[in-house]
Structure formats: structure tokens, C-alpha cells
Amino acid sequence: MTKKTVKLPANYMPSDDEEFMNPLQQEYFRQKLLAWKADIVAETRNTVEYLKGENVSHPDPADTAAANADRQLELRTKDRLRKLVNKIDKALRRIENGTYGYCEETGDPIRLKRLDARPIATLSIEAQEMHERGERLQAG
Template sequence: MQNTHLEAGYMPSDQEEYMNDKQLEYFKRKLLNWKKDLLSESMETVKHLQEENWNEPDLNDRASTETETHLELRTRDRYRKLIDKIDAALMRIEKKSYGYCDETGEPIGLKRLEARPVATLSIEAQEQHERFEKSHNEE
């Protein structure tokens, strides 16, 4: 996978060997770009928080500012957790275990990975996991 060249507009295909070097490089770049975007948005949050006027004289304005800040921080916390998942996916790419279900070892599938590049379960395993959680939460 070292220095794998991707043509402009390359998209993984079912016609190729699953998780070949090109596909791994494609998903690596996709994950790195996603992480870069999340980190950039997080830096904007930090900048915004530093510039925010925390001493609004009007209580309604202050409450509105605090509510917006709380929502923004919750979003950034979700980003932090997502970045951890991205880092884990990048590690799986390096180990060449990316794209395979953690539970069954079967391929997750290109369409699922395209939609959710941090996926660790096949659709079937994910559905089974969700059914199990739902049945245990209802008890």
C-alpha cells in the first residue's frame, strides 16, 4: 500500500479484489480528509468560544449564548468520539484488517464503507447487534 497511486475520480469497485491496495488507499484518504474537516471545525469552535462575549447584560441574550455554546460543545464531543473511530479505522488500514466485520470476519462491503467508513460490522452483524440491544433494553 506504500505510495499507492490513485487516478483522479477513482472509486472502489466490486470488480476488483476486495480491499486491495488501491481500495485501502482510497479509504485512508477519505478518512484522513474527514478527520481534517472535523479538526478544522473544532478549531473554529475554540476560536468562537474565545471571541464570545460572556458578559451579556441581557439575561435572555446570555441564556441564548449559553444554550448555543452547550449545543456546540456537545457537537464537538461527538466529533471527538468520531475522530477516535477514524483513528481506529486508520489503524485497521495499516494492519490490513480494514473492511472486515469484527464479529464474523466477513467483508463489510464497499457500499457500507462508502456510507460509513468507520464501520466495524457488516450490515447483518450490525442489525443483529441492534436487535440484541433493543431486546435487552426492553427488559
């Protein structure tokens, strides 16, 4: 089954006045996620090129240590970005299967403002806060 392509009106913003996760909202978030992913992929490519060109061997041991620390930071950042791309891909799959925008714990719609700020959100603010309270209780 092929999906019908939805064209977003210029300057479209999802609104609480329309049906939740209608085709326009789905397309809006799909495009937002794809643009975010493209930015991350480009940033990662730049990091890889930087690391390839970086000479870690310096005559001064302090310079070598600093370069190694920078390299480790770049690698950690790259790993975080890889995990973020994975979350973006999962969000895109949720759009495809019709579960995007709904809290994984309660099934309730996630507020549009939250999705706009954090398009990979899988929990409503309320469920997220309960989750964080539970984590703090376990840690404490």
C-alpha cells in the same frame, strides 16, 4: 518495514469486481478518512475560536441563558467530533494492520457501498442489525 505508496487513478471508485481491500481500495479509504479528519479538525478549530470570542455575559438574563445554551451545544458537538476523530484514527490503524473492511464480529468483508457511506464502519450490515435488535430487546 516501509509501505509502498499507492497512487490512485483519477476518479477511482472501489468496485466489487476487484480483490477486496487491495492496495487501491485501502488507499482510497485511507485518503477518504484523512480528508474527513482534516475537515473535522478545521471545524473544531473554528468552534474553539468562536467560543473564545464569545462573551457569555449579557445584561439580559434571557440573552445570557440563550448564549449559555448555545455554548453547551457547541461543546457537545465538539465532544462528538472528538469521538469521531478517534474512530477515524482507529479505522486508519485498521488499514495499516490489514483488518480494515472486515466485520469485527463475523470476520466477513463489509460491503464497499457501506464503507463508502460510513468509512468508520466496523460491522457488516447484518451484524449491525443483529446488534441493534439485541439492544432493542434489552431496552424493552
